[in-house]
Amino acid sequence: MRVVVVGGGFGGMAAAARLAKMGHQVTLVERSTSLGGALGRIEVEGHIFDTGPTHTLLPAVVRDLFRKSGRPLERETELVPLDVVREHRFADGTRLRLTGGSRAAQKAEFETLAPGLGDAWVKLVDPYGTVWERLRRDWIERPWNPDLAHPETTRLLAERATLAAHLERALPDARARLVAAHPHTVDGHDLTRVPVWAGMHSYLEQNFGVWTVPGGLGALGDLMGSRMKTRKVEVLTDTAVLDVVVREGRAVAVRTADGEIDADAVVVGIDPRHLPSLRRFVRGTATTSLPDQLHLGLRPGSVLADQFGDELVGDLVLHGPRAEADVATGRRARRGAGELLLVRPSGSAPDDGRAVTVVSRGIAAEQVLDTLAARGVDLRDDIVLSIHRSGTDLAQTWGGSPLGLAWDGRRTVRRRPGARTPIAGLHMAGAHATPGSGVPFTGLSGSLVAQAIGPA
Ligand SMILES: Cc1cc2nc3c(=O)[nH]c(=O)nc-3n(C[C@H](O)[C@H](O)[C@H](O)COP(=O)(O)OP(=O)(O)OC[C@H]3O[C@@H](n4cnc5c(N)ncnc54)[C@H](O)[C@@H]3O)c2cc1C
Incomplete structure (x- = not known):
């Protein structure tokens, strides 16, 4: 099949x-000059920064992708677990270091915040093990089929309860609620619109940890680019797809400025609202906005070098005084004004320096470094290189939001197109498709599409 x-x-x-x-026989059509989308790297004056993802959940997804498409990942690079998933610093001066891979360690970490909080945390996270098993089998690892799905999975996906309300009940401490909310608020979601089952993210972090590859996760984009060559995928860069051509209810080609490319099946891995014949799929939905990024090269001996040394840390999250109110009401997040400030200490730098990326929302670009300093991380005298990329610029570069649809309650599950669509021969992959954004989930979307299309 083509x-x-x-x-x-x-x-x-x-x-x-x-x-x-x-x-x-596969042709991959990409509008920019290179492959990878958000998964990439920029290199400036010897500093290397990931442009998007810096670490991934569920390393098994990446391993499976490499094994099922040729050489195993271990022959090309390695996946390395991060020592610390995230460090949260709260407005009251307290801190929590969240490690992955151990329930007991997480319990002890929460216990340092307040007596009894460790118990509350494990009581929140434990039941998500069952939720994960159900969703994994029926919705995440095979194309959705209501006739084959367990009734409990159908019930879970239709559940009205929101994560905001659930966390309010389950966790008596506002700081713990911020930790559980983070995987969603970091992507700009309004927690009052996120379904309760999505809280399983905390279970995945606890059980499987988070992982990166040497040289930064962007290296994975390069490896996938090479895999296109070894698998003899025809790659057309600098070629934007303008629409999918649908005849008699079937996707038969894609249209570009140079003409049509015929196909027996079309896989759309971009935001479908950019393709006129698919817009109806996402009517009434909104995409997530992207945060601003500030890539910084720091001189040797900077304050971050003192604090982290060679330790591999995911995000350093610096909460402001309004953070908990934002999470509880969702009001500011809904207006796109919810605040986020975090440091990703993942880049590499020459001469014993450091390369970090500051990610922010709702803070004016010229205020970011001062706000960081006010929250205890003063980098202002250590900067040797600074590259600012606004969320709006990034969305233009990537032709949409690599964070996919904004959660709007349980209806988003049905409104997000999947590996099978109402148009014959048309399939959706990537952040805008089921099961959503993030490296592991977009990787899984590729597997769902492959199952839906089947062998040649
Ligand atoms: C700042 C940031 C940090 C992130 N951090 C993490 C993280 O730490 N861990 C994690 O798991 N996830 C993270 N994510 C999410 C993750 O990167 C994305 O969900 C994932 O990479 C999206 O992949 P995708 O293929 O769906 O979309 P994209 O990466 O957006 O790729 C879409 C591709 O389609 C191309 N394109 C667009 N329009 C057209 C067209 N009309 N014709 C042809 N080609 C077109 C684009 O140029 C692009 O190459 C992060 C995202 C961002 C933005």
Whole structure:
């Protein structure tokens, strides 16, 4: 079968690699000059920064993708667990270091915040093990089929309860609620619109930890680009897809400025609202906004070098005084004004320096360094290199939001297109498709599409 994949981000490439290995003739069409989308790196004056993701949950997804599309990942690079998933620093001066891979360690960490909080945390997280098993089997690891799904999975996905209300009941401490909310608030979601089952993210962090690859996660984008070559995927860069051509209810081609490219099946790995014939799928939905990024090169001996040394730390999250009110009411998040400030100490720098990325929302660009300093991380005298990229610029670069749809309650589950769509021969992968954004989930979307299309 001739398959055309639209968009060379991680979702599109995951689908292309699997389909090519299954014997299909695959063409990948990418509007920019290079592949990877958000999953990439920039190198300036010897400093290397990840442009988007710096670490991933569920390393098994990446390993499975490489194994099922050719050489195992271990032959090309390694996945390394981070020592600390996140460090949260709260407005009252207290801190929590969240480690992955151990329930007992997390319990002890929460206990240092307040007696009894460790118990409350494990009581919140434990039941998500069952939720994960159900969703994994019926919705995340195989294309959704209501006839095959367990009734409990159908019930879970239709549940009205929101994560904001659940956390309010389950965790008596505002700081613990901020920790549980973070995987969602970091992507700009309004927690009062996030379904309760999505809280399983905390279970995944606790059980599987978070992982990166040497040289930064962007290296994974390069490896996937090479995999396109070994799998003989035809890659057309600098070619924007303008629409999917649908005839008699079937996707038969994609349209570009240079003409049509015929296809027996089309996989769309971009925001479908950019393709006129697919807009109806996402009517009444909104995409998430992107945060601003400030890539900084720091001189040797900076305050961050003192604090982290060679330790591998995911995010250093610096909460402001209004953070808990934002999470509880969702009001500011809904207006796109919810505040976020975090440091990702993941880049590499020459001459014993450090390369970090400051990610922010709701803080004016010229205030970011002062706000960091006010929250105890004063980098102002240590900066040797500074690159600012606004969320708006990034969305333009990537042709949409790599964070996918904004949660709008349980209806988002049905409104997000999936591996099978009402148009024959049309399949969706990537952050805008089921099961959503993030490296592991967009990787899984490629597997769902490969299952839906089947072998050649
Ligand atoms: C700042 C930031 C930090 C993140 N951090 C993490 C993290 O630490 N861990 C994690 O798991 N996830 C993280 N994510 C999320 C993760 O990076 C994304 O969900 C994932 O990479 C999205 O992949 P994708 O293929 O769906 O989309 P994209 O990466 O957006 O790729 C889409 C591709 O399609 C191309 N394209 C767009 N329009 C067209 C068109 N009309 N025709 C042809 N091609 C087109 C684009 O140029 C792009 O290459 C982060 C995202 C961002 C933005």
